[in-house]
Amino acid sequence: MPDDVSLPIAEDFQPRIIAFFCNWCTYTASDLAGTSRMTYAPNTRVIRVMCSGRIDPQFVLAALRKGADGVLLGGCHPGDCHYQAGNYKCLRRFRLLKRLLTQLGIEEERVRLEWIAASEGDRVQKVTNEMVEQIRKLGPLRLEKIPTHPNGEAAPAPAEPMATATEGAVS
Amino acid sequence: MIMEKKSPQEELRIGVYVCHCGANIASKVDVESTRDFAAKLPHVTVARDYKFACSDPGQELIQKDIKELGLNRVVVASCSPQLHEKTFRNACADVGLSPFYVQMANIREHVSWVTEDPELATRKAKSLVAAAVRRLAFAAPLETKRVPVHPDVLIVGGGIAGIHASLILANAGRKVFLVEREPTIGGHMAQFDKTFPTMDCAACILTPKMSDVKNHPNIMMWTYSEVEEVAGFTGNFKVTVRRKARYIKEELCVGCNDCVEACVLKKDRVQVPDEFNVGLSRRKAVYMPFPQSTPACVVIDPEQCLQLMKGKCAQTCVEACERAAIDFDQSDEIVEIDVGAIIIATGYKPFEARRIAEYGYGKFANVYTTLEIERLVNASGPTGGELRLRDGTTPKVAGVIHCVGSRDRRYNPYCSNVCCMGALKMAHLIKERTGAEVFNFYVDMRTAFKGYEEFYDQILSEGVQFVRGRVAEVTDWAMTDEEKGKLVIRVEDTLVGVARRIPVDMVVLAIGLEPQADAGEIQRKFNISCSNEGFFLERHPKLGPVSTFTDGIFLAGACQGPKDIPETVAQAGAAAAEALCLVDKGFVEIEPNTAWIDEEVCSGCKTCIPLCPFKAISRDEEKRIAVINEALCKGCGTCVAACPSGAAQQNLFTDEQIYEEIEGVLSYA
Amino acid sequence: MVRHVTIDPITRLEGHGKIDVILNDEGGVDHAYFQVPELRGFEQFLVGRPAEDAAQITSRICGVCPMAHHMAAAKAMDDLFRVECAPTGKLIREWCYNGFTFEDHALHFYFLGGPDFVVGPTAPKAQRNILGVIGEVGVEAGKKVIAMRREVREMITTIAGKIIHPVFGLPGGVARRVSKDEQKQCIEISEHAVEFGLFSLQLLRDLVLANKQYVEYITSEGYTHNTYYMGLVDENNHVNFYDGMLRVVDPEGKEFAKFDVHDYIEQIDEHVEPWSYIKFPYLKQVGWKGFEEGRDSGVFAVAPLARLNASDGMSTPKAQEAFEEFYDTLGGKPVHHTLATHWARLIELLSAAEMMLDIAKNDAFTGEHIRNIPTATPAEGMGVVEAPRGTLFHHYQTDEDGIITMANLIVATQNNAARIAMSVDRAARTLINNGQVDDGILNMVEMAFRAYDPCHGCATHALPGQMPLIVRVYDANHRLAQEIRRDP
């Protein structure tokens, strides 16, 4: 690989957002945003799936693990699923995944589910910009920094009573 | 544990083609550096950039490399796969490379067209290319499935679009189901008196086609019927149609109207406004929308009929009907049909003039809409073709206002396309029938098609006065004696640059076209998309004007956007042709993105079974595992994402492929 | 001149321990520190878990006595959800619990502590293990031991779901019924167990009590402490492993306190030392006076010897005979000789077997109604049992949904920690003179605490890990002068 293989994370931190878009609504919408020349933040990387129902929570975790600072899930509006109900399955998983991530100390804003219809190019633009801004505020996701209380808020960096070189907060 | 990645046996030789798309991509994305980046990626044998990858030379370039460099995988970084995936798949297939060894990277719609900063755009493009390259490692040479297509076609909407499309298909020997919700076919065109620019009588050109439809052996004409539900997929739709109770035995009724005469609802106030005459007249409980109604069959309005409402009525109609066609016990009938293709031609809804209070429609008796004038000047209309004001007098001065509800941010920003010509037609008709002095108030005169400008000239020569300016208000507040008892049109004449007050006897509002009120519902039923203003969305504005994002469903007429009759008919023809080529082909090729179960891994936990909306998954009681019926699977992948064993897999979207894509984009984000 | 002896780590106990023996200039022992070097923080990560999961999570504190933790937690759940354990459920719990006590005592006697006696403290290391024991008692007897444990553990597996980390304990009872067939098997197994108990006691008489030298060890000063003793007793002040009141007797054997688990906070405090992860519980009413014996020091002991000392007898006839024999032989109650614990353990083993038999024969054992469904809103619950290695406290607080907000555990070996530390120190002082340190001596130092069958896995809720014994002898400047192995 070339040397410039990763974004400089620095004063101008560029969030890395993986977007899983369903082929029929949200992917088409982002095509429409393109054909309509709606410019928006360049931080998302769209991965096309046929239906939001194909989005396995494992993908979301893998993305975060591999360095994504956020994950955006996009599907058809309720009732509009090209496959009748895939988006509802996505919704069900998302609701539970949210609970898990919160418990593990991952901020709400980092994983987002949006219903975006084929005609809503402007929503792709709006949602993307919004999310990029939110995550810019949160800063990069550093999994090593996550010890949590069960209620999910990140634990304060512990003043280690046992002064030894290797110690740090558990993650 | 670590997931074992089944790496492909043969050595990967990947070719990457970065498309400039003229300047569309190249102006934002540094295609050369993207090419060089790609060239350094693992397994990439060759990386090139090219002006138009989709052009013949572009495709030949790829084919040449496949043959000469022995490429076994191809990445095309260009536009959306929605657009050209097939193009490049075919190009590769032609030289013997499996079409499914092609991977698109969408660096136009998703990058160059939406990114401001060229440096970041290039970055994004590179990461998408990297992902595409990695993903390909797990591509498989799949077989495209062929599914037989049902030969019949469903056409929804019996306006001129639906009628025209039906006849073309029927004449081509296809069986057509034409479903119309009104008691008669004909749509808005049937309400018109004349049609621009030739001014031939609408009825004269329409009614023959209507009766052709009625009499055509291949056409099942179902009026007073609505589509309830649509299931299935292209080539094999299952459609449920509700045939509303007419309370008339259609096969017996000859349209003699004796029953109408006999109906006890005599007095006007108990009768209801006549839909066909847009409320300018009233009708009884049993009625025939208009003389040439097709079918020539009356209908009983259950909201009006005493017998049906209260259960007691003299039933004079029953006596009157010699053919005993009246049947109060009729009830809605639900019919299920199988069709291979569907054409949606549900038309438009005229703009509701009342919404623009300052034009005084509904407030001033003599403010009319174009549609009302059509009826008034029509020989079979409420006044038998006499153009009279409400007080029965003939107008001496009339004003026709253009762009009512169109090109107006407050209502509809779009141009309704037909109103300019319609307004000119109005001017002509009013002059012709009353000799009145006519003013046309326009914003821009749009007469862009064949014979239209000539028509404009003709109207000019007829002495119609044209005032350029958006009308501010129609008022009855007289400032001078000559304005007394008149309607005053206040407008800024932008050609002269003065504000004018023009007193008239009659105001005609050239109302625009809007999506049907229930367009959203139709969109849901048929699983198609709407544009922002609510008209149905075509697959591509230029290359797929009558297709939708749902294969096998096509659009005709104003439901896709405002159109006049010539354009509507042309589009109906196009839609018919598309439908015909689908059903005539006899089969559809299904993207082989179906799911399958790895028997070695499936534990038979049954999780996937209820998740399939198509009932494609069942339990094999022998093997005690799940099995997927490939014919029923539509490839949504929901079961795959839910399988707790990773036993369910989806072709073209395997876990490996998606994980690779994730790592790919992040390896260079 | 030798200054500093380290025994790290100590073997054949469940858990990790470390002994530092520091000598004075004359080569006598300045002090021997008994250290426990690990901590896992179960109490912390129990917070946020559903209360009912505590029974399964805490069992992972120790895979040798998972049943003890499982049961203490289950009893705490009864208390937490304010629900009585259904009578049949209680019988099922008790059969499994006594069965577990039985096989665990057997494990210790034959596999861990026993070898010191059966094979001999100075026997070759390669023989100081179960194989050595088998060599000593004969393969048949050896197989008998193995088969006995297997039978009991398989039966418990059937009833409790798993033997290593059971799953059956729920608030108000147990998850699974016992069938009539299973009852028959239980009766059979229990009968074998009783025989086995008698067999083991006989083995002890023949191999240990008959050996003058061993008896000397047992009664020697080096292994003796005058401390308080604590244990669960039933309404007749007889030993009970599963349930009852906590009874404490003073060094003279007189009842000092008798309390319900809910008062444990009033009775017991845990003292913290900077040189060990283990906390040292002591009797609050007496107070912490350091590692001292006598009635003025709050140091107390638990586990078999303590349980016998704290009770007035055994609830079953054969065990009661053994109980009397025990005190007659060793000069009446209380017995302060740590090594007598091995004998006491076998008496308990027999008692457990007899109780198994009583329960298995009870018709209610196969009852339909195994659990009462809780209705109360949970808030706080405590549970106590007698683990093989001593009294085990579980204490939980939850929110109204039964999600744990606080968990506090005081475990068996921990209760013995202070006394173990003293035993080690005492043993070292007695056995090590003029800086002469050799493996035999060190093994006997180890015997001082092995007698307690200490489980530091439990004690620290820590991660046990075993290593062979190495002794490092440091000179005055803390330079490694000599390294001794516990080889023959």
Next chain:
Amino acid sequence: MSKPKAGFYWCASCGGCEESVVDLAEAILDVVDAIDFVFFPVAMDFKREDVEAMEDGEMTVCFINGALRTSEHREMAELLRRKSQFLIAYGSCSYQGGIPGLANLYSRSQILDFVYGGSPSTANPEGNRPQPHFHAPEGDLELPTFDSEVKALDQVVDVDFYLPGCAPPPSLLKAAVEALLSGELPPKGSVLAPDKALCEDCPRIDSKPNEPLISEFKRPWEIEIDHEKCLLAQGLLCLGPATRSGCDHVCINGNMPCTGCMGPVSRVQDHGSAILSALASLIDSDDPQKIDDVLEGIPDPAGTFYRYGLPHSTLFAKCGITQGNGET
């Protein structure tokens, strides 16, 4: 000829894994006949020196159980890796981090603050804390310190095979030993257990409806648990559909749901989110509010879905020789 040499070592374990060996019962004697145990602290007094003295790869196989948290654990793991041809991660802790891995949800200071401060039975007015170096009057005392988090074995050294379970079923151990003796070994990295989920041979699978939609999650104490019926169908959170079989479904036989100690099957990267996806997908509602109501029945997703594998989970995995997250 000499018997193959074997080692059995525990890092941070509860001793249950050792018990599981003892539970080979009579079979243990055959094993001892076939194999020469040259290192087995729980049962025999061999020492670290003896191991250090060995040739590299002298031991045919070494089983390591328990999670890793101290420098000592890491040293021993590395030593034993060197000395053995095959290294087997034995038991849930060594395989995926195990229940002690739940400690990774908390910082060490949180743990110490409670144990030596917050705990109701602790009397510690001086605020003493165990110190790695303590200057006692008679001399200095040392305590080992330990790492900031619990690790699985393959996050520290290269592992050849995994033998799952908490504790591993003796039957699997027996099979593994036989495989080793016969030399008929699966590919490196394999888990030495059936590669199918528990439902496969669950005695209650037939009582599971073909459309097992979920309208409510119940906690085991809330209901009378039917002894025959599929536990998931009774609303209990059973991880069977996502958890490797080979345990003889003892928990199910005990009429309690599977809690996932055997870990996922080979095609699954992240055990927790795999079962999460399966269960959530089956929730019988499309209404966000109703869905949330149903999810109230899972009060502790992290502790439930990652009960035995938090250190090995996709999100919490620590980089090591092998990352259990498809990172190869």
